Amino acid sequence: MYHLPLRGTEGFISSLIDLMKLPLACPDYSTLSRRWEKVVVGITRSQTTSSRHIVIDSTGIKVYGEGEWKVRQHGYSKRRTWRKLHLGVDESTEALESGGMRQ
Known part of the structure; x- marks a missing residue:
């Protein structure tokens, strides 16, 4: 995502969750790696x-x-x-x- 390694992506997602003050836990980099192929982003x-x-x-x-x-x-x-x-x-x-x- 955005040419970031998985640990960088984990930190990026965590900072977005913190900025939005959401009560969510950020998935760790190994979970991101396993689920990366299934992610579909659309609006x-x-x-x-x-x-x-x-x-x-x-x-x-x-x-x-x-x-x-x-x-x-x-x-x-x-x-x-x-x-x-x-x-x-x-x-x-x-x-x-x-x-x-x-x-």
């Missing part, structure tokens, strides 16, 4: 023809890099990698209508 779009309000938000997510404490103590040793997550949510139903990620 179902509603078939509404009436007008609606879509709320759009973007946030930055650090995918790779040192912790903030280490950087303060020892300085940067490697470049940090960030991804920008874009989401579009229907205001009335709170359903995810669109999403994307870029570097």
